[in-house]
């Protein structure tokens with residue numbers, strides 16, 4: 001506790017109260033000898049012989065006649081001092097006098113009035129928080145006893161350097177309310193030592209000290225300087241009778257009490273006398289328990305009021321004179337009261353904690369959010385709006401750019417291509433002269449194929465009986481976009497020109513329309529071209545490609561490739577209309593794995609169209625499509641099924657029950673290839689059934705052995721186990737991709753599609769085994785073979801494609817950010833090219849995620865619901881995948 005700056009030097013407030021003559025005194029005719037001559041003057045009326053030795057009048061701060069009630073005594077003789085406690089000033093009210101003079105009578109009233117006014121003050125000051133604590137003790141035979149405890153054991157006095165003398169283990173009750181205080185006062189009264197003396201049937205035989213400690217602080221923290229916590233105590237001291245033992249006819253116990261009482265009272269008198277003389281010399285506070293405990297109230301940091309009570313009886317004149325002499329000394333004693341401001345860290349922390357609790361409660365209440373919270377929310381919303389506006393602006397700018405480019409290209413395309421078509425239309429031989437050379441780049445091939453498609457339509461229409469018609473606008477759109485790309489992405493010297501066609505789309509409706517027409521023509525015997533068409537797309541395609549390969553004539557070869565383009569378009573664009581699929585008459589001819597998406601590499605020739613931006617084709621790797629090693633005889637549908645040349649063991653591991661039937665199929669001749677799709681469909685259906693059975697079975701049955709050989713059995717993990725196995729399997733597949741030089745786009749889509757769902761393990765198992773097989777085939781060859789070289793070439797093609805796509809798909813800021821992120825130095829040349837060469841070159845998850853994110857941005861076709869897992873060879877669980885996220889981000 002720290003002292004306040006202000007120190008108040010003031011005298012002890014001394015008043016004298018003359019009680020009425022009691023019944024006993026009246027009975028014996030023991031009349032009054034005193035008269036209140038004024039509010040502060042007491043006059044002795046007696047005629048005793050010693051009168052000349054004593055003054056006749058006595059002046060004090062206030063003199064109360066027998067007619068004055070206790071309320072008046074309180075108001076004028078104690079209130080100001082008592083209520084000082086509310087201002088952080090210690091105070092004490094003493095009642096001094098002989099036995100039966102009315103000390104207890106007076107102090108009980110003063111205590112009650114003080115308490116009542118203290119509570120009234122608290123009620124009138126709701127801005128401050130008050131804590132009231134109450135303790136009570138008596139000093140009986142120079143032993144200190146706790147009046148709030150049933151334990152009568154004496155308490156020790158301790159010297160505290162900060163607080164002064166403290167009573168050890170003294171009970172201090174925190175008051176709940178005024179009623180609680182009254183209860184405690186009753187306890188004290190019951191506990192106090194009383195006994196009967198000759199003068200008082202219920203004489204208080206001890207010194208009683210009731211102590212009320214008041215701590216107050218502002219409820220709102222206003223800063224360290226402004227938010228003061230005040231702490232002070234007020235003592236209500238009812239002293240034992242000050243008479244001499246002989247005068248009370250004391251003997252035995254009462255005599256012993258008197259000697260002890262007198263010791264404290266004598267010391268009190270000495271202290272008062274010493275203090276009244278100007279604090280010279282030693283003040284014997286420590287000579288008694290009473291003066292030691294009340295040291296601060298006697299000339300120290302306290303305001304003090306002493307009420308001296310007197311009996312008016314003639315028989316008590318001597319004791320009354322002694323009381324008045326005591327009062328005379330007391331009124332000269334000066335105290336140094338000061339405001340006790342508590343600024344300890346503990347109090348500060350306590351206050352802050354209270355403030356914190358209050359604010360938390362405010363926040364918890366609905367509708368009571370502070371203004372600052374609202375302001376923050378508004379600020380956040382404003383920022384969101386700003387961001388959205390910026391995004392909208394960027395999108396609008398991008399849209400304008402694309403539209404303007406499109407218009408330019410349309411103009412160029414319409415001029416050039418109309419000339420071209422006119423020439424072709426009126427000069428059938430010109431078509432031969434423009435046949436594709438054998439070593440034509442894929443870029444050129446793609447566009448030429450598109451032109452060929454248009455050209456064929458025109459030629460068919462130009463047959464006898466057909467009127468030449470203008471190509472549909474839809475086809476022109478395809479041409480426009482093709483030219484647009486050629487113009488927008490001019491060849492870069494260090495990037496092969498042929499590599500721009502890895503990811504492309506097919507204009508589905510147009511092509512299906514064409515296909516329907518072709519199918520219609522194929523049924524007509526009078527159409528020789530259609531008569532040559534094989535029964536199945538796969539065979540048809542192979543035949544054409546074989547013809548193309550074998551054809552020595554460049555012109556014929558060009559035609560073959562053109563036909564390949566037509567037949568390759570057995571595949572549907574991702575954004576094809578489902579209703580169209582339903583209406584499709586020969587849906588069974590569709591490759592199993594590619595009902596919705598098209599897949600192409602070198603084995604399919606593609607036309608660009610306006611639907612490119614909404615469709616996507618997965619690029620199988622060379623090992624995957626076997627375009628090189630198998631002389632491009634593998635149909636597109638096979639690319640997403642198990643490799644035709646997979647070891648028998650692999651097949652047995654995956655589908656042991658199908659080995660027998662597969663063996664029969666493999667041994668068969670012409671129908672084997674045609675039935676492969678159906679076989680795989682059957683296998684997949686069985687695997688699906690197995691999976692469903694597993695899901696429905698008991699947990700212990702989750703692991704199902706798919707073969708008789710346990711070492712080669714296929715295990716279908718339970719969902720719980722799969723969650724643990726998934727990351728490991730994922731990482732293994734990533735490493736295998738890297739080792740087998742798998743297509744970047746394939747990796748990206750696979751990575752983004754399979755997110756650890758329990759149905760994913762089938763796909764991942766298939767992928768893993770497929771990759772393992774390829775890896776083994778690499779190793780078996782001992783050194784990079786043609787397949788490896790082909791895979792690497794495909795990868796390079798993809799990188800070139802991405803290199804080109806970056807121009808359009810990435811803003812300058814995005815590119816700069818990526819260069820920095822991927823460690824491409826600012827001063828280096830061809831940074832875009834460098835970036836394309838870095839994608840998917842590491843196997844750590846961070847790099848993989850970043851690569852996948854970047855690639856998906858380049859191709860921009862990974863929209864929910866467009867890419868589905870059937871792309872990867874299995875067609876079941878369709879119902880499970882609707883609406884699922886394509887991200888692997890949480891893996």
Ligand SMILES: Nc1ncnc2c1ncn2[C@@H]1O[C@H](COP(=O)(O)OP(=O)(O)OP(=O)(O)O)[C@@H](O)[C@H]1O
Pocket residue numbers: 018019020022066097098099100101102103104105106197200202203204205239240241309
């Ligand atoms: N001012 C007064 N008016 C009416 N009665 C009084 C007054 N003062 C004291 N009395 C009565 O006188 C009696 C003695 O009073 P009290 O017990 O307060 O004396 P005391 O000084 O405390 O005595 P002791 O020292 O023996 O305890 C009580 O019955 C009390 O009611």
